[in-house]
Amino acid sequence: MLEGVQNDFPVLKNHPGLAYLDSAASTQKPSVVLDAMDHFYRFNYANIHRGVYSLSEQATASYEAARMRIARFIHAKSPENLVFTRNTTESINLVAATIGESMVREGDEIVVTIMEHHANFVPWQQLALKKGATLKVVGIDRETLELDMAELASAITDKTRFVCCTMASNVLGATPNVAEVTRLARKFGALTVFDAAQFVPHHPLDITSFEPDFLALSGHKMLGADGFGVLYGKSEHLASMPPFMTGGDMIENVTIEKTTYSQPPQKFEAGTPFIAGAISLHSAIDYLENIGLDRIQEHETELARLADEKLRAMGKVRLYRNANRIHNGILPFNVEGVHPHDVATILGDMDICVRAGHHCAQPLIHFMDEIAMIRASFYLYNTEEDVERLVAGIQKTLEVFHK
Amino acid sequence: MTTQLDNMYRDLILDHYEHPRNCHELNHTDRTEEGFNPLCGDHVNIQFEQDGRTITDISVCTKGCAICTASGSIMSDILKGLSVDETKSMVENVKAFLTGDRDIDPADLPSSLQALSGVRKFPIRIKCALLPWTTAELALNKK
Ligand SMILES: Cc1ncc(COP(=O)(O)O)c(C=O)c1O
Numbered sequence: 001m002l003e004g005v006q007n008d009f010p011v012l013k014n015h016p017g018l019a020y021l022d023s024a025a026s027t028q029k030p031s032v033v034l035d036a037m038d039h040f041y042r043f044n045y046a047n048i049h050r051g052v053y054s055l056s057e058q059a060t061a062s063y064e065a066a067r068m069r070i071a072r073f074i075h076a077k078s079p080e081n082l083v084f085t086r087n088t089t090e091s092i093n094l095v096a097a098t099i100g101e102s103m104v105r106e107g108d109e110i111v112v113t114i115m116e117h118h119a120n121f122v123p124w125q126q127l128a129l130k131k132g133a134t135l136k137v138v139g140i141d142r143e144t145l146e147l148d149m150a151e152l153a154s155a156i157t158d159k160t161r162f163v164c165c166t167m168a169s170n171v172l173g174a175t176p177n178v179a180e181v182t183r184l185a186r187k188f189g190a191l192t193v194f195d196a197a198q199f200v201p202h203h204p205l206d207i208t209s210f211e212p213d214f215l216a217l218s219g220h221k222m223l224g225a226d227g228f229g230v231l232y233g234k235s236e237h238l239a240s241m242p243p244f245m246t247g248g249d250m251i252e253n254v255t256i257e258k259t260t261y262s263q264p265p266q267k268f269e270a271g272t273p274f275i276a277g278a279i280s281l282h283s284a285i286d287y288l289e290n291i292g293l294d295r296i297q298e299h300e301t302e303l304a305r306l307a308d309e310k311l312r313a314m315g316k317v318r319l320y321r322n323a324n325r326i327h328n329g330i331l332p333f334n335v336e337g338v339h340p341h342d343v344a345t346i347l348g349d350m351d352i353c354v355r356a357g358h359h360c361a362q363p364l365i366h367f368m369d370e371i372a373m374i375r376a377s378f379y380l381y382n383t384e385e386d387v388e389r390l391v392a393g394i395q396k397t398l399e400v401f402h403k
Numbered sequence: 404m405t406t407q408l409d410n411m412y413r414d415l416i417l418d419h420y421e422h423p424r425n426c427h428e429l430n431h432t433d434r435t436e437e438g439f440n441p442l443c444g445d446h447v448n449i450q451f452e453q454d455g456r457t458i459t460d461i462s463v464c465t466k467g468c469a470i471c472t473a474s475g476s477i478m479s480d481i482l483k484g485l486s487v488d489e490t491k492s493m494v495e496n497v498k499a500f501l502t503g504d505r506d507i508d509p510a511d512l513p514s515s516l517q518a519l520s521g522v523r524k525f526p527i528r529i530k531c532a533l534l535p536w537t538t539a540e541l542a543l544n545k546k
Contacts, residue, residue, distance in 0.1 A: 341528075
């Protein structure tokens with residue numbers, strides 16, 4: 001178990017007694033990350049890629065250093081494979097609106113999974129509708145709650161243009177075998193788009209092991225600032241894709257008649273970006289790797305397993321997970337006879353923060369014959385005390401509802 | 404647990420949640436509307452049976468939290484027998500009462516509604532309590 005990590009997180013110190021169990025929605029920020037942003041604004045701030053004065057050069061260097069650091073973190077060939085966006089949602093929309101627009105024709109197919117967050121579902125559904133293409137949705141095995149690989153294999157055909165798949169479900173925590181997903185997609189020449197938002201906060205990621213075409217992540221789910229995300233794309237795609245948004249910072253030459261664009265990644269970064277956001281993620285990755293993602297995973301899994309055991313023992317709690325595995329510190333459950341929203345209100349009243357609802361994954365929740373679920377998610381700064389609080393909160397819920 | 408919470412989950416609310424009233428088939432349906440709360444997945448289906456301008460029967464079927472379900476159930480008891488215009492002004496008053504947008508004398512409202520007043524201390528739950536009422540309003544504003 002990790003000890004003393006809580007002290008690195010001002011929000012937790014400022015709210016003693018708070019059980020923050022909603023890190024899958026967004027994580028708290030450690031002092032080092034806050035300090036890095038603060039330092040940038042106090043000492044180094046200027047716009048990037050513009051000024052020839054030294055302050056702007058420093059800011060540009062910090063921004064590009066972040067690109068190098070993130071590239072190293074996911075083992076991208078070059079920092080130029082990384083486009084900076086606002087979040088995972090924007091990263092995926094960028095892909096759908098550029099190469100998606102140009103590649104998908106009437107009668108084509110786009111394959112997604114039932115486990116997708118709306119961010120990796122709705123853009124593809126809308127693209128399919130617009131183009132007269134077919135959206136194929138691959139299910140999960142109802143026993144194991146893992147992606148149904150056999151169904152995936154039969155869904156991909158020579159009409160498939162994109163296979164869009166999460167690397168870790170934000171509801172179930174399940175982590176599909178991405179090497180197998182890419183292998184199946186490549187057999188038919190389909191491009192792969194992976195949503196790594198819930199994966200990278202918990203696991204080292206080496207993209208050379210499966211060579212995705214595109215991959216998206218959000219800084220705020222891994223201790224970085226909110227409003228900063230990343231899109232990884234293979235060089236050949238980024239080079240040939242049309243721009244996403246146009247305007248400043250992404251041009252090479254503008255005349256009254258026409259415009260030529262910068263090279264990637266600048267081509268996809270129109271306008272002044274969230275510079276401090278990039279710096280925050282740089283610092284967050286340093287912090288995470290310093291502690292060690294393996295140790296973080298061990299810590300959060302142990303807590304989630306403890307919570308799982310205790311909630312199960314109460315008899316009135318239904319846990320949605322494969323009995324043998326807990327992934328990514330995520331524990332989805334419901335309390336019998338009590339709507340999750342009521343559970344979350346009672347927990348919230350006791351300073352226990354959980355998520356209740358459809359978790360932006362309505363197709364999955366419906367697939368599982370539910371309307372909503374509660375999700376407790378554990379991360380590096382949670383403690384056994386948080387587990388005790390959660391259990392006490394559920395006990396209280398049962399009392400209030402006379403169960 | 405705070406008393407505010409106790410105030411919200413009163414026995415009357417829990418009773419309406421466990422045993423929602425008036426989710427049933429109507430002889431004929433003159434107006435119908437569905438309402439959704441995307442935050443928590445609450446879903447309500449409302450149907451009105453009318454004789455001229457009088458609401459002779461109502462069906463409210465909710466799949467949702469205790470607050471939404473109880474609110475819909477309480478509403479169904481209140482609206483039956485009112486005229487369409489009375490219903491509209493009742494809905495207006497209840498909305499104002501729950502949101503605090505306008506001063507409403509609680510004494511002017513049916514007493515069963517008092518049970519819902521606890522929700523006002525929980526801003527994000529007000530939506531849950533409002534959903535059946537706003538859905539009824541949409542149904543009534545249909546031509
Ligand atoms: C798996 C997954 N994908 C995508 C997203 C969307 O992330 P963002 O809101 O940062 O775009 C989330 C987070 O809510 C998520 O959990």
